[in-house]
Amino acid sequence: MSETVLYDYWRSSASYRVRIALNSLGESYRSVPVDLLAKAHKQPEHLARNPQGLVPVLDIDGERFTQSLAIIEYLAETRANCGFLPDDAVGRQRVRTLSFAIAMDIHPVCNLGVISHVMANAADGEAARRDWMRKFIGEGLAAFERLLDHPATGRFCHGDTPTMADICLVPQVYNARRWEVDLGACPRLVAIDQNCTEIEAFARAHPDRTPR
Template structure:
């Protein structure tokens, strides 16, 4: 199928997700670092790979792919065995719902471009930009994780694939899913911005289960090429 190439930025939570998924599925790949701070994601050569000027982009199976959640679903569909999405319909819906809380509700509001813009607006209005950023992150990351903690605690149905929807070691049952792949990078971001996780015991327990797995540990930003 040819070489798999990940166009990556070490601190990007979306790239972090794809690194975890590739690791879980034992897919070897080569990393090409894309320095967002230097604006490499906006140069014409990179925009040919991803017209949005975002990371990650993944070259696999002869195709250039973008959007981390879509990439993870593609990997799950084309390389069966890991079960990043459960086989049973209601269980699969639950994993997608947990995933979307992070990838569609928390992450877009707190990404680099959005936060830079709101800090510029805060500075222009005479506010303390650093304080404004802290309050912003606390509201949207903290609030989003609080909702996720509640969702993890309330569902008690048994999935048709044999995994309980709560009470397992991970977001859904006893093996990592797409929801866990999205959760761990978001927790990295939360700590980076000093968002307290003290009120989220279920989330913190899931984090410990994930970080005991090499694919999660090896995908950590501190271990990535820059």
């Protein structure tokens, strides 16, 4: 059987999601750090893995995959009873809505390429980065909190077991705290994040426990 390899960056939200998913499944994998700050993701070696120059890249089952949510959905389809997506169509739609609200709306405007451009075009790059992160993460999570005002919300984003939505939420809350975003108006997502961090699969995926 081929080795499972995750090309990873410790602070990458998308990579963090895939680490949680693999840990949740008990999948053994080798982590290969790709240093984004050193621009290793733009080097020919990594571009051969992913022409977008992004992480994560996952080698698994003899295949190579990119895009974190597509990877998680692949795992949901190929690993029995993983629970990443509900069994019912309405539940799957809700979990995808929550997941996409983070992965497709908050994350893209806060990734390294966008922020580098913002900083390069500001008189005070560090101040611009801080303000940008607080605005877009704060507004995005405030909207996410309102999405959680739903009868299907339980101890986790959808029910009482973690799904792909929680896998997306936890890395985004990590980023929010890193940039000192005020989460005082988001009690539901803060409580869900706490519930997740008490699960070893989530805790072991934390950036502080990831090879650099």
